[in-house]
Amino acid sequence: MKNQRIFPGIILIGFGAYFFLQQTNFSPLQPFYTWPTLLLIVGGAFLFQAYGARDYEAILPGVILAGFGLHFHVVNRLEIWPDHIGTFILIIALGFLLRHQKTGTGLFQGILFLILAAMLLFYDRVIEWMGLLENGVSNAWRFWPILLILIGFYFLIAKKK
Template identity: 55%
Template sequence: MDLNGQRMFPGILLIGFGLYFFLQQSAFTWVKPYLGWPALLLITGISFLVQGLKEEGSGILPGVVLTGFGLHFYVVDYLGWWANDTGVFILIIAVGFLLQHQKTGHGLLNGILFLFLAAITLFYGTIKQWLGPLESFWQFWPLVLIAIGGYLLFVQKNAGHSRKKS
């Protein structure tokens, strides 16, 4: 990363925070309801996104996550169709990984896994209905996630170390 890249994130962040605090002190009353903590998430997220899109892409994931979470906390009260569910947060993370993959070529598997998990979480009730008599097995799906995570952390890691020693 060159010197300009190192200035981009803090520059945008400082401008955004400066505007935030200026508007808090200003007489513009119409903007006051929008100056809560989600605005700080948006400012920080946009700073990461701009840096990630202009530079090597490392800021895309935190940018999408922070911007998405900030937007979620604004729109959840105004859009009746917007889900206020854990699955929305997982979906935002999935989008972050997929956009990061578009820029860097890394994170596709993570994006697909999070997208799958978001779909399960958002459509949990429908999936339980589809399963019918197998519904009792559905209660164990969190254990499947734990098992896959353990495999990725410990078994696959150890397999990689044994290959390196050979």
């Protein structure tokens, strides 16, 4: 019973502190009175539930929500932080890999998302390194998303042996 109180407890404390500080106009935290902060609070509550109550299935939503909230806070404040779809996929990959660390499930998904994130984040550099700017290969390279779709259909249709 105690384990089921962690998530709502953190949510109530976090939201209460958020709205209290917002009402009092506590100026040092003014930039944080936004919806990404609420994502961070909910993600943090999931992570407290996951690690505090040993409910490791809560790791994935915790990392995703906290990661997205952190991303939206940091993206316009740090020049080195990428504002790219690959960042979101990297956060999801991290969630799967951290969950795998505790549950033993989700390694394949984590690695798949990690590879996809690397491809998206470093696409231009990979193309440059591989010298794929030649016409024939670069035309074929444009169709890699179709390969992802075909592999996805394979996983949906293929029967487990």
